[in-house]
Amino acid sequence: MMPVRHALLILAPLGLVLAAFFLVPVLMLLPTSFGSYVPGSGIAKGVWTLENYLRIATDDYYREVIWRTLGLGLGVSLASLILGYPVAWLIARGPASWRVPLILLVVFPMLLNLVVRSFGWIVLLANRGLVNNLLMQLGLITAPIKLMFNLTGVMIGLTHIYLPFMVLMLVAAIRNIPRDVEAAAATLGSSRTHVFLSVTLPLSAPGILAGSILVFVLTISALVTPRMLGGPTYKVMATLIYDEYVQLLDWPSGSALSFALALMAIGIIWASSRLARRWAGMA
Amino acid sequence: MSDGTDHRPGRAVTAAAIAVLVFLQIPVLVVMLAAFSTTSYLTIPPKGLTLAWFGKVLADPTYLAAIRMSLILAFGSTLVSTVLGVAAAYALFRRTLPGSEAIIAFLMAPLVMPAVVVGVALLQFFSLTGLRGTLFGLLMAHVVITVPYIVRSALASLAGLDGALEEAARVLGATGLEAFRLVTLPLILPGVVAGALFAFITSLDNVPVTIFLIGANQTTLPVLIFSSVEMGIDPSVAAVSTLLILATAIVLILAERRFRLHRFV
Amino acid sequence: MSTLTFEALGKSYGDTEVVRDISLTIREGEFVSLLGPSGCGKTTILRMVAGLVEPSRGRILIGSDDVTRLPPNRRGLGLVFQSYALFPHLSVTENVAFGLRRRKVAGAELDRRVREALAMVRLATFADRMPRQLSGGQQQRVAIARAIAPRPRVLLFDEPLSNLDAQLREEMQIELKRLQRDVGITTLFVTHDQGEALTMSDRVGVMARGVMQQFAPPEDIYHRPATAFVAGFIGRPNRLAGRVVRRDGAGGRVRIGDRVELAAAAIDLPDGAAASVIIRQEAIRLAAVGATASPSDAPDRVPGVPGTVLLRSFSGARVQYVVRVAEGVELVAETGSQGAAADLAPGTAVSLNIPPEAVFAMPPEEPAP
Numbered sequence: 064m065m066p067v068r069h070a071l072l073i074l075a076p077l078g079l080v081l082a083a084f085f086l087v088p089v090l091m092l093l094p095t096s097f098g099s100y101v102p103g104s105g106i107a108k109g110v111w112t113l114e115n116y117l118r119i120a121t122d123d124y125y126r127e128v129i130w131r132t133l134g135l136g137l138g139v140s141l142a143s144l145i146l147g148y149p150v151a152w153l154i155a156r157g158p159a160s161w162r163v164p165l166i167l168l169v170v171f172p173m174l175l176n177l178v179v180r181s182f183g184w185i186v187l188l189a190n191r192g193l194v195n196n197l198l199m200q201l202g203l204i205t206a207p208i209k210l211m212f213n214l215t216g217v218m219i220g221l222t223h224i225y226l227p228f229m230v231l232m233l234v235a236a237i238r239n240i241p242r243d244v245e246a247a248a249a250t251l252g253s254s255r256t257h258v259f260l261s262v263t264l265p266l267s268a269p270g271i272l273a274g275s276i277l278v279f280v281l282t283i284s285a286l287v288t289p290r291m292l293g294g295p296t297y298k299v300m301a302t303l304i305y306d307e308y309v310q311l312l313d314w315p316s317g318s319a320l321s322f323a324l325a326l327m328a329i330g331i332i333w334a335s336s337r338l339a340r341r342w343a344g345m346a
Numbered sequence: 347m348s349d350g351t352d353h354r355p356g357r358a359v360t361a362a363a364i365a366v367l368v369f370l371q372i373p374v375l376v377v378m379l380a381a382f383s384t385t386s387y388l389t390i391p392p393k394g395l396t397l398a399w400f401g402k403v404l405a406d407p408t409y410l411a412a413i414r415m416s417l418i419l420a421f422g423s424t425l426v427s428t429v430l431g432v433a434a435a436y437a438l439f440r441r442t443l444p445g446s447e448a449i450i451a452f453l454m455a456p457l458v459m460p461a462v463v464v465g466v467a468l469l470q471f472f473s474l475t476g477l478r479g480t481l482f483g484l485l486m487a488h489v490v491i492t493v494p495y496i497v498r499s500a501l502a503s504l505a506g507l508d509g510a511l512e513e514a515a516r517v518l519g520a521t522g523l524e525a526f527r528l529v530t531l532p533l534i535l536p537g538v539v540a541g542a543l544f545a546f547i548t549s550l551d552n553v554p555v556t557i558f559l560i561g562a563n564q565t566t567l568p569v570l571i572f573s574s575v576e577m578g579i580d581p582s583v584a585a586v587s588t589l590l591i592l593a594t595a596i597v598l599i600l601a602e603r604r605f606r607l608h609r610f611v
Numbered sequence: 612m613s614t615l616t617f618e619a620l621g622k623s624y625g626d627t628e629v630v631r632d633i634s635l636t637i638r639e640g641e642f643v644s645l646l647g648p649s650g651c652g653k654t655t656i657l658r659m660v661a662g663l664v665e666p667s668r669g670r671i672l673i674g675s676d677d678v679t680r681l682p683p684n685r686r687g688l689g690l691v692f693q694s695y696a697l698f699p700h701l702s703v704t705e706n707v708a709f710g711l712r713r714r715k716v717a718g719a720e721l722d723r724r725v726r727e728a729l730a731m732v733r734l735a736t737f738a739d740r741m742p743r744q745l746s747g748g749q750q751q752r753v754a755i756a757r758a759i760a761p762r763p764r765v766l767l768f769d770e771p772l773s774n775l776d777a778q779l780r781e782e783m784q785i786e787l788k789r790l791q792r793d794v795g796i797t798t799l800f801v802t803h804d805q806g807e808a809l810t811m812s813d814r815v816g817v818m819a820r821g822v823m824q825q826f827a828p829p830e831d832i833y834h835r836p837a838t839a840f841v842a843g844f845i846g847r848p849n850r851l852a853g854r855v856v857r858r859d860g861a862g863g864r865v866r867i868g869d870r871v872e873l874a875a876a877a878i879d880l881p882d883g884a885a886a887s888v889i890i891r892q893e894a895i896r897l898a899a900v901g902a903t904a905s906p907s908d909a910p911d912r913v914p915g916v917p918g919t920v921l922l923r924s925f926s927g928a929r930v931q932y933v934v935r936v937a938e939g940v941e942l943v944a945e946t947g948s949q950g951a952a953a954d955l956a957p958g959t960a961v962s963l964n965i966p967p968e969a970v971f972a973m974p975p976e977e978p979a980p
């Protein structure tokens with residue numbers, strides 16, 4: 064067995080890199096979030112205030128953005144679950160020869176550049192985009208309908224981007240269900256729908272939870288897609304943080320919002336892992 | 347079903363699944379079509395086909411510089427992350443350190459933290475330390491966001507290893523380093539390569555951290571596309587995107603052939 | 612080829628002493644087994660010899676070299692693991708060549724010695740296979756070839772046969788013993804299987820809770836166990852709750868239930884103590900009452916213990932009886948499947964002849980091995 068000294072020695076480089084370039088910078092954000100922003104000159108010296116956090120909790124605009132972010136998280140998780148389940152089911156339980164090509168079709172868009180995928184949706188959804196052009200050519204509409212810079216565009220884009228994560232989680236969960244259990248239910252006279260509802264679906268619940276949490280956290284943290292498909296006006300927390308840092312230079316407010324976002328993400332992951340543990344305890 | 351044993355997905359489910367899979371590929375296909383279209387807005391069918399946009403991109407020094415920067419960051423951060431991540435995972439595997447679960451949680455933390463938050467935290471940190479706009483700063487930022495993938499895949503690969511293998515090598519005369527190089531490393535290599543591939547793609551993909559940290563004359567390819575789109579759609583964006591799509595597809599196919607990648611996703 | 616010596620060798624984890632001051636010398640070319648229940652410290656000793664666990668106290672010498680602080684790669688040992696630990700990414704040839712390459716053996720010499728080692732385990736035709744293409748028994752042979760190819764000074768085995776099925780295990784025991792004789796390597800073999808240890812070894816060390824109970828040739832271990840633990844661990848024992856009636860030298864008399872009183876060869880307890888009484892099944896001789904009507908037939912004058920056959924079970928070469936000797940006291944007795952005692956029906960009244968050498972008394976809290 065390796066001596067503790069050696070183990071610490073080869074663990075140390077990564078530990079130090081993460082401490083220096085992750086832990087310390089994030090912690091240094093904390094004092095900033097209690098600072099006071101002076102337009103034009105940055106952060107006021109020696110002033111400590113809760114104002115930034117109070118504003119997040121009370122200001123109507125901030126609250127709207129936060130609720131919108133959480134709503135998107137919920138909506139995208141749900142849409143991914145509904146769209147992803149059939150795909151996962153087909154991969155896990157369909158013909159064996161389909162499995163690898165299907166997985167590659169799921170993984171390929173996932174590996175593809177986020178900016179490129181969002182750009183693809185712009186080409187499709189813009190006012191003079193493919194969808195509007197097609198609908199007008201077919202005579203179904205006379206003026207372009209607004210598919211971007213609103214909820215529709217952001218929902219479609221985010222669902223497309225995080226759906227593969229959900230599918231992979233569900234595939235793992237469905238594969239873990241012993242086929243015997245499904246077969247047993249079927250031989251006991253259950254119809255296929257009934258087998259699905261009474262056996263497959265409940266037994267894949269841990270995967271559904273894990274996939275939904277993952278998609279939810281990724282969605283509320285997303286910057287690129289909401290920015291590209293939501294534009295400068297339809298804002299979520301991440302894009303608001305971006306604007307406060309890059310355009311308004313209001314770092315105190317931006318860092319408070321950053322902590323709010325980080326706490327949401329971490330809190331949800333923590334809560335779900337507790338829930339998953341309780342489920343595992345019941346089984 | 348009449349025989350009661352067939353619980354495969356039915357025709358409706360299969361059709362729905364295929365529709366979703368098509369939905370997943372649509373933006374990809376659209377981008378590729380737009381890259382060859384003569385008009386700046388894509389129509390079906392396209393008004394005409396051209397390779398001009400590719401020529402424009404490959405002659406544009408801004409794009410070339412951005413591609414170069416992206417590749418430097420992706421290769422550099424993947425290399426550093428792989429070395430540091432595999433070493434850390436190996437230490438955790440070979441030795442039951444006190445609090446090893448907490449250590450693993452710490453190593454995986456950058457994955458949990460929203461990327462924007464990492465971005466703004468590093469923005470402030472680099473502004474204070476003078477690292478903003480330096481290649482070193484960017485490289486370290488990319489190491490932070492890519493290393494969890496390496497640690498995760500290396501830990502998973504190591505967990506499947508018989509601990510007696512290295513002991514056998516040691517007793518047969520191998521030094522600790524030889525035992526790692528000749529026995530452990532070849533056995534965890536497929537998993538590590540899969541992790542490195544994800545790390546590479548993550549680095550190449552990243553906007554939310556990079557965009558806060560680049561200097562005045564620096565940019566990466568995704569950041570450039572991201573900011574070009576804010577200016578308005580240009581088919582040269584589609585052309586450079588198509589190049590990325592092709593590169594990704596080639597890497598994915600090679601990885602699948604060589605390492606049966608689908609086992610690791 | 613070398614001697615292997617332990618000098619007051621000990622290992623503790625925190626306050627737990629897993630190996631207590633073991634001192635012994637294994638002679639050149641000797642085959643020694645360490646035998647004991649799991650957790651007795653035998654594997655820890657083997658791993659200390661290999662350099663995989665650092666001793667807390669004492670010294671390990673190979674020949675006259677003190678190797679106590681040497682890393683495993685500089686000890687010149689061969690080790691066969693319970694899991695075989697074959698390198699799955701290397702062919703049979705490369706597995707066997709691994710140790711040779713580390714010793715800078717190359718070229719024709721390397722080929723020759725790999726072939727030689729594989730021939731010794733009769734696997735010459737499998738040289739190009741990968742480990743996963745071999746059966747368990749074949750993998751076992753590759754592991755042995757890999758261990759002996761570099762001509763180690765001492766060969767170590769860590770329960771190498773426990774993953775094989777019963778028949779293959781017996782074949783391998785004989786083959787291993789022959790191989791060890793041919794090569795003449797000093798061998799330390801760790802096992803929990805007494806049959807394995809007794810069959811193969813020149814000497815056996817029986818261990819319990821980190822303490823060497825007895826280190827002696829197999830015959831002595833079986834017929835003259837040094838402690839009650841050894842007596843209870845070796846052979847096929849009955850274990851009955853009883854009491855020491857009288858001490859007399861090393862032995863004395865024990866009582867089981869209200870009426871049965873027996874002479875015992877070894878008693879590890881004071882007079883009057885509650886005891887776990889060990890009676891070897893295979894040493895009990897039984898005869899139907901009446902069949903031994905004339906007392907002059909009996910070679911000695913030990914009075915038989917009366918009992919009733921409850922159950923007979925036949926297993927080929929042996930027959931086992933469950934005999935009730937008193938209310939609530941049942942014994943298992945075993946005989947060969949030929950002869951008068953081999954066919955006693957349940958209900959038969961029998962007389963049991965229990966020789967004192969087959970009776971031992973040990974503290975009742977002693978856990979069953």
